[in-house]
Amino acid sequence: MAKTLWISDVLSGSCTGDSVELKGWVKRHRSSGKIVFMTLRDSTGEIQCVAKKADLEDLDFDSIKNALIESSVILKGKVKADERAPGGHELLITKVTIIGEVNAEKPFPITESAMEDTEGGETEFLLDNRHLYLRTGRMTTMLKIRSSIFGSIHSYFRNRDFIEYQAPSFVAGAVEGGSTLFEVPYFGRKAYLTQSWQLYAEAAMPALERLYTIAPSFRAEKSRTRRHLTEFWHAEMEIAWGGNDEVMAHGEALVRHIAKNLLDERSDELESIGRDLNLISRYADSKYPRIRYDEAVETLQGMGVEIEWGQDLDYSKEKVLTKDYDVPHFLTHYPKIAKPFYHRPDPEDDKYVLCHDLLAPEGYGEIIGGGERTWSEKEILQRIDEEGTPREPYEFYIDIRRYGGVPHGGFGMGVERVCSWLSGADHIREVIPFPRDSRRVTP
RNA sequence: GCCGUAUUAGCUUAGUUGGUGGAGCGGCGGACUGUUAAUCCGCAGGUCGCAGGUUCGAGUCCUGCAUACGGCGCCA
Known part of the structure; x- marks a missing residue:
């Protein structure tokens, strides 16, 4: 279970072309029917990951398509250099394992709007949800x-x-x-x-x-x-x-x-x-x-x-x-x-x-x-x-x-x-x- | 201890001279094979902080309370 590869390693270009396993949390997520773009984050950075319906099993495709923000996941795939990806590298996903699900009835509460700069620092909401x-x-x-x-x-x-x-x-x-x-x-x-x-x-x-x-x-x-x-x-x-x-x-x-x-x-x-x-x-x-x-x-x-x-x-x-x-x-x-x-x-x-x-x-x-x-x-x-x-x-x-x-x-x-x-x-x-x-x- | 400001959906907020509370994000359902906080269509979600008062009628006006935030004194 130990983690040996970090997102910063991938972004540095040291494993471009390799098949790798990345562990982290879903930061953002957009889907277009048969392709899913998601941003995976860990303690070292964030990387765009792409799931194409043709490249992985239906079950895996659906689970990454439906993974809510801050779900923890293990993704297997191939590292590719691509100018269209923020940071210049992306992971083409071939296998998805959801480790910790997020319940849709109680989604991750810290949204972009919650972090918008309100005058003079942090809102009561962010202070109340400091742990997140x-x-x-x-x-x-x-x-x-x-x-x-x-x-x-x-x-x-x-x-x-x-x-x-x-x-x-x-x-x-x-x-x-x-x-x-x-x-x-x-x-x-x-x-x-x-x-x-x-x-x-x-x-x-x-x-x-x-x-x-x-x-x-x-x-x-x-x-x-x-x-x-x-x-x-x-x-x-x-x-x-x-x-x-x-x-x-x-x-x-x-x-x-x-x-x-x-x-x-x-x-x-x-x-x-x-x-x-x-x-x-x-x-x-x-x-x-x-x-x-x-x-x-x-x-x-x-x-x-x-x-x-x-x-x-x-x-x-x-x-x-x-x-x-x-x-x-x-x-x-x-x-x-x-x-x-x-x-x-x-x-x-x-x-x-x-x-x-x-x-x-x-x-x-x-x-x-x-x-x-x-x-x-x-x-x-x-x-x-x-x-x-x-x-x-x-x-x-x-x-x-x-x-x-x-x-x-x-x-x-x-x-x-x-x-x-x-x-x-x-x-x-x-x-x-x-x-x-x-x-x-x-x- | 003192001064100021605020409180409307999970979050960020609009709400005019008092006349049936709107939106964006997030969530759910649908469309979409290169998105960058994606886009488009639809749905759900509100005791308008609490308690009184004025009024035919209060999110809006008045009083009290609560909570939060900002600042001062003091300090690192």
């Missing part, structure tokens, strides 16, 4: 792009002697603000789903020195935007003996590595969804500029945008700011009052912290947040007290500083945000198989 929508061309392409990006993250870090390291998903305390924690019952106590690997990564930093992960993070944000999910995949790294600049250099190199690999591995897929490859080349080859928070605020004020020093830069301001950039850029040195305690104050001016965000162009916004950590015991206690944060839940975190603290830092990258940006998706939901947001946990 996955097998359509656009979703299949997105999943391949996503896989390439995950692979690139692993190869970037592993090629540089980073150790992959896992943190728990059940945690007792917050990384970000407490309001965005998912609370789960835990044998009579309360636990939370993790928002970030970071605090646990810092614990392993003295052991491994260079570490990374790709894992889900959970944020109970009610945000309904094209860049938010409640469950997203988080690529995070942490390095010992490094500061903000080193971490930023890794962030830039990682993103460029992802863009370059994506061009190498998935150019066809990018083009099939209408993505301009020149943009991806530019992201792969350019340096990413770095600007300080103060400069950004001045620029915005110069443009007449209402913003006061100390205020965080929200999405609308990011958009104004990134309008004139055609590559990602870093925003650094935010005011201390806008950031949590684990960001290290700048020794040259402690109004600021040593941090950075990487903002993607084309209006996609923040894809990376990172920086240097507050690494001495004295400084971390001071920062926690300044913020009015209770010490107790962070005792283990403070301990790390009590036993040979060293300068260190890291970043977190929203993998779906990167996928969404590089693929040019309208909505972050398009790049994850089963998206989770504040209103949807099904299917």
Whole structure:
């Protein structure tokens, strides 16, 4: 039963003239009485198959003529090069085996009309039928792009002697603000789903020195935007003996590595969804500029945008700011009052912290947040007290500083945000198989 | 939490100043030996989101509710 021949093999021309067996699903289908044209798809592509009544037994002819969309079939036949076939090759069918029938009373619900571009992304119907929508061309392409990006993250870090390291998903305390924690019952106590690997990564930093992960993070944000999910995949790294600049250099190199690999591995897929490859080349080859928070605020004020020093830069301001950039850029040195305690104050001016965000162009916004950590015991206690944060839940975190603290830092990258940006998706939901947001946990 | 928009057949939708809800796709039946989202003929399929109200009469006007989608704050 194992499958050894894929549609992409046939389309490449390597078996033209051969008698072959193809396994796949019926994508489309048109018949003219004594001839049937059907499009067979598998994970690698689609090919036109032709059944002529004279070439096969009546039973086989009828079964392929009546096979509904998404029926699974095994077709035997001869591969022929033919200019009239989309893709240049077709299969002349001689034998048909229907493996999984589709019932006419409940035909495949995802029709062309259901996938017509309705304003601003996917309809409720497609979201409800996500389990079936996955097998359509656009979703299949997105999943391949996503896989390439995950692979690139692993190869970037592993090629540089980073150790992959896992943190728990059940945690007792917050990384970000407490309001965005998912609370789960835990044998009579309360636990939370993790928002970030970071605090646990810092614990392993003295052991491994260079570490990374790709894992889900959970944020109970009610945000309904094209860049938010409640469950997203988080690529995070942490390095010992490094500061903000080193971490930023890794962030830039990682993103460029992802863009370059994506061009190498998935150019066809990018083009099939209408993505301009020149943009991806530019992201792969350019340096990413770095600007300080103060400069950004001045620029915005110069443009007449209402913003006061100390205020965080929200999405609308990011958009104004990134309008004139055609590559990602870093925003650094935010005011201390806008950031949590684990960001290290700048020794040259402690109004600021040593941090950075990487903002993607084309209006996609923040894809990376990172920086240097507050690494001495004295400084971390001071920062926690300044913020009015209770010490107790962070005792283990403070301990790390009590036993040979060293300068260190890291970043977190929203993998779906990167996928969404590089693929040019309208909505972050398009790049994850089963998206989770504040209103949807099904299917 | 806030603001906005929508809800008509399995899907995408039309529906005028209130007067017996139309179409395309998909499905079923038929014709057709080179189609490209094939074409042509026919058939089935609707508590117009739910509950009230106004009216001789409501898909259409009003009120409430539900659900969804879009956006904001926050963030990756």
